[in-house]
Amino acid sequence: MNTLDKLTILADAAKFDASCASSGSNRKAKPGALGNAAASGICHSWSADGRCISLLKILLSNDCRLDCVYCMSRRSNHCARATFTPDEVADLTINFYRRNYIEGLFLSSAVYASPEQTMSDMVDVCHQLRTKYAFNGYIHLKVIPGAPQELVAKAGMLADRLSVNIELPSAASLKELAPQKSRQGILTPMRQIGEAASNYGAERKKSRRTPKFCPAGQSTQMIIGASAESDLHILTLSQSLYTKMQLRRVYYSAYIAVNSAPNLPMPSTAPPLVREHRLYQADWLIRFYQFQAEEILQATAPNLDERLDPKAAWALRHFDLFPLDINRASYEELLRVPGLGLTSARRIIATRRVAAIREEDLKKLGLVMKRARYFLSINGKKLVAAIPSHQDLLTAMCRLEKPAISHLSPQYRQLRLF
Ligand code: SF4
Incomplete structure (x- = not known):
């Protein structure tokens, strides 16, 4: 399989990650016109200072060993599979960057080997970009739950942003829909990143020579609508992630029914986009308007009114x-x-x-x-x-x-x- 085939598969597989909104477009070259556009892998995201930047958004692999019920790349699905080598991703990023297609990289991956090996390959991509190519652009790296602490620490020194997907709003839903994952396995690297970012931040106040750790902070993604948790539950969880784990952003991803299973919404169910929109608005109130989750909603009416903000x-x-x-x-x-x-x-x-x-x-x-x-x-x-x-x-x-x-x-x- 050549690199373009892999790119087509792995850029398409990355579109389900909402922590970096995808907005690629397809436009063929025309005689007499300059350039063309390909949807594969280029998406827009926002940097910490509010600039819109183009990122190469891909998975390192979609050949997953795990079998999360809601996921397109799960082991039991029959779909086209591909895995990049770290060299290929580093080379692709640099070539796109030199052609001015992108300003950075968003790299996630299915767990195609052990969590340690998968994370090690992802870190290798960053290491090559920063050292071999002296790449100074933006890198957003997903952390694979279960990866060793040393690799997470190394990732934090190389990437601008790290994210560990919390996936589902409760440990019970995780057990039901992603039984090979555990809430603890997700929270452990999240905590490690939060603590390291605070420690390095405190040291940098004393000495500007202290290197930056994950300077654009950490984020996470939560799937909305695949499980039964209320909006109050979701917002309370987000609030605690902001305060206890120092998360910069929680992304809400309306569940898209790509698989059918008895414990999932019907495949014909539309993604709950209005609910996702209202959750983003409520999240904004918590982060910037000094609201508490329990003020926005109460146990007696635990879901947001979709009719108004x-x-x-x-x-x-x-x-x-x-x-x-x-x-x-x-x-x-x-x-x-x-x-x-x-x-x-x-x-x-x-x-x-x-x-x-x-x-x-x-x-x-x-x-x-x-x-x-x-x-x-x-x-x-x-x-x-x-x-x-x-x-x-x-x-x-x-x-x-x-x-x-x-x-x-x-x-x-x-x-x-x-
Ligand atoms: S670990 Fe990630 S890629 Fe693999 S099945 Fe679960 S959600 Fe999908």
Whole structure:
């Protein structure tokens, strides 16, 4: 099998990993036009400073020894198999990089040999890139659970970002759908990476000569909808991963039914993309808006309302706390107003230091009031004199959602991936 055949198989197999969104396109060369585009393996991701970068996103191998029920590459599936050598991946990356196709590499792998051997080959790719080719670009490397600590430590010195996939939201689901994996086997390298990153970070504060360990932090991916856990369970887990494991990002991946099994959703089930979208919004509230998972959801209603964004849903449930006076509310309170983001809240606080905000100032401040006007007052005067009933307000807020995800617009249906 030549390298292009392997690339076709292993780039396609990598598309199920959501921790780096794939957006390749196919365009044939045309006479008189410059260049062409191939979907194989090139995807876009975002660097720590917010830049969009192109990555070569591939698996080292899809020839897995394990048999996770939900996975396309599982041992019992009959699909085209391929395995790169470390030399091939390093060579491919450098050639793509020199041609300016990519700015970095996203490398994951099925467990085609022992976890130790698989991880060792992945580390070898990074080592070749950094030493033999002096490659200074971005590398995101998956860590194989069960790999020895020394290899994880070495990976952290070579890659910009590491990720260990938590796969499923509970140990029970993992046992049912991926019985050869264990929650402990996943959490151990995650903990090791978190601790090493903090230790190296602390040392670098004392001496700039201390090398960087995994400078873009670690992330993980969780499959949503393959098992029965509630959104509250998922968000509580993410919250604890952020605080206890120092994760930079949790990626939610709507389950795509590629296999059929009695303990999986029906193959005809559409991926729960709206749910995935709402989980990302709720996750954003936890990371940047000082919300706790148990504020966003409670045990009595443990799933996100798919009709509207989680902050609006929270505000409607706590409508007795509103309206907030724009000239008196604290920064933390402003962050809870639907429609006000971090920038708007900061701008309000900065402006108030100079002079009280008047109604005619709102536009000049660039505040988008479509949602916020129901939840704010200025010097005791409500921005909307007659607040609609709870049901009418819910309807109004749902209408403000993007049409493709609003259930109140029956002409729209959930988008399908394929
Ligand atoms: S270990 Fe990874 S590649 Fe192998 S079957 Fe499980 S999820 Fe798929």
